[in-house]
Amino acid sequence: MSSVAVAVVDAETPGNVGTIARSMKNFGLDELLLIDPPDLPRESEAYGYAGQAREDILPEAREISFDELVTEYHTVGCTAITNEDGSKHVRYPFVTPRDLADDLAGLDADTAIVFGRERVGLTNDEIERLDQVCSIPASEEYPVLNLGQAATIVLYELRSLTVEDTQLPDPTHDRAAQPEIEGLHEQFAGFLDAIDHPEEKRAKTRRLFQRLIGRAHPTGRETTTLRGLFRQASQRLSDEE
The missing domain is CATH 1.10.60 (Diphtheria Toxin Repressor; domain 2)
Incomplete structure (x- = not known):
């Protein structure tokens, strides 16, 4: 497959951007896309939380618009709130992170894993413009994870596609641009x-x-x-x- 990028939409705090950058570094990703980000000066929490990602991933993050994101990438929106069946179509069907890794394994396309705001995530209007929806199975009593947790889980499950030492599957699908x-x-x-x-x-x-x-x-x-x-x-x- 082609590259996997991570996009963060309208992050409310620099610290969460840094945490996501660190998770990216852990699991072999290096392209960070920011839509309407907060200020990220060197002295901010973003660099404090980023670990070694403060040397490359965070300072090289690219700011783009949502329109550019959906035009340039095959997009996968991550959300905790889903619909249970096909009667409502914005947040259904969805895949788990593990299923997503299998789904993207033979895909010849640049993909962006999209995370939303800390409190409200991605809006329905944003999600309906994305190509796929991914959700982390969690307890029904409290299914909502914080942004850093969600990013770490999803990127961990995608490690077979992004960590160099892992045997990558042979490309099986020549997806259209x-x-x-x-x-x-x-x-x-x-x-x-x-x-x-x-x-x-x-x-x-x-x-x-x-x-x-x-x-x-x-x-x-x-x-x-x-x-x-x-x-x-x-x-x-x-x-x-």
Whole structure:
């Protein structure tokens, strides 16, 4: 597979950014992406908590927008709050960190593991723009972990993909580039317009399709074929009007 980055959205405290950077260093990751981060001066808690990651990962962190994140990466949002079945689609289906490692093992795409705010995590609007959802199985009495704990558990389970001394699986899936995937989503949106899909259902239908594609990891050829089918169908419907 290609690289695995870690993205932190709107972190409230520098200390948590440092803790996540340290966990990244522990488990062989080095690309830290920050969306709307707090100030991270050298004298802040971020550097105090980062351990050896203060020498490379933390100072080299890249600040990007949420739009850039979902365009450039295959995204996996981490959340404690999920739905139990498919009747609600924003936080379902979800995978555990261990299942996620298996899922990403043969994926030829740059992936970003996305963590949200300390108190409220990722919003529904943010999660519905991500490709997959990951949740840590915990006690029903108290399932919410703090940000540093959650990051450490998820990154530990991904170590088979990121630690050099671990035998990596042979690539088995040539996933389409992310811009091609985004183009497929836009083509599908055009198809919904062409068939006059009910306006109030389009957002949910697009979200269902995004999650389906996020789990399927289509190849470039598969993506091109699907885009062609949606384009031809839309054109034919337009010609019949």
